[in-house]
Amino acid sequence: MSLRIALLIPLTIGFAATAVAQMKPDVVIEYRRSVMTMVGWNFGPMGAMVKGKIPFDAKEFAKHAERIEFLAPQALEGFAKGSDKGAETDAKPDIWTNFDDFKSKLNDLIEQSKTMSEVAKGGDEAKMKEQFKKLGGTCKACHDKYRAEMHH
């Protein structure tokens, strides 16, 4: 392991440090945008079903829920220290000054997405819709505090 990587490890956040420490900020930013895009891609049709904009399809809903459950724990790596700038980003600098709070909000997403996926496997439409609101609440809580106005 090179000295440069070894020195950077303390700046990373408790995962594959050797690999991520080598990433440039713009690459980390592109990654986190990608995680959010994929979460949103799956969240969208669930929301459309809940709002009755498209027919409710429990199987499709559960598929999207499972994908979000799997994606959510992959977001944290996208907020590695040092990635507050380096490319266009909606992530507010407050993320890194309040990292424990940010991480706790991300954990809320992880937990509620697990529950969402479990509930969706049960197939009870009313329960699914109820849990979907809790899931959406975790997105909103974090975005309200830590996401700047969308640029796009």
Added chain:
Amino acid sequence: MSLRIALLIPLTIGFAATAVAQMKPDVVIEYRRSVMTMVGWNFGPMGAMVKGKIPFDAKEFAKHAERIEFLAPQALEGFAKGSDKGAETDAKPDIWTNFDDFKSKLNDLIEQSKTMSEVAKGGDEAKMKEQFKKLGGTCKACHDKYRAEMHH
């Protein structure tokens, strides 16, 4: 279901048609780029381990392998018909004129990523490295034929 959505369904490719049919091409393109970015993010450290650029860590390797296994089947939605233009993209128009061939190459990725994840769970470093080459081969086969020169 609106008439517009109903008419668009035949143009989509065998999944949550109602939802994706409503997506604008630029949204689909951003989604597929996101899938590829996430796959690449996970593929990178695996490659670095295989090449000895970072220490081999079977557990980390398996984590990344499992993520690619889960991401790979999510790529197809990103190549919905009509998304050949609408935003900057490296996807060649040939994808949609040879869609069966493209889909078969994408299936190779899905299959090899499944095998990669299984092999990685076994923890045998030599087998993992061997299977990693097969996995990388499926990326290359598709990129050589269907990806334009990278713009970035």
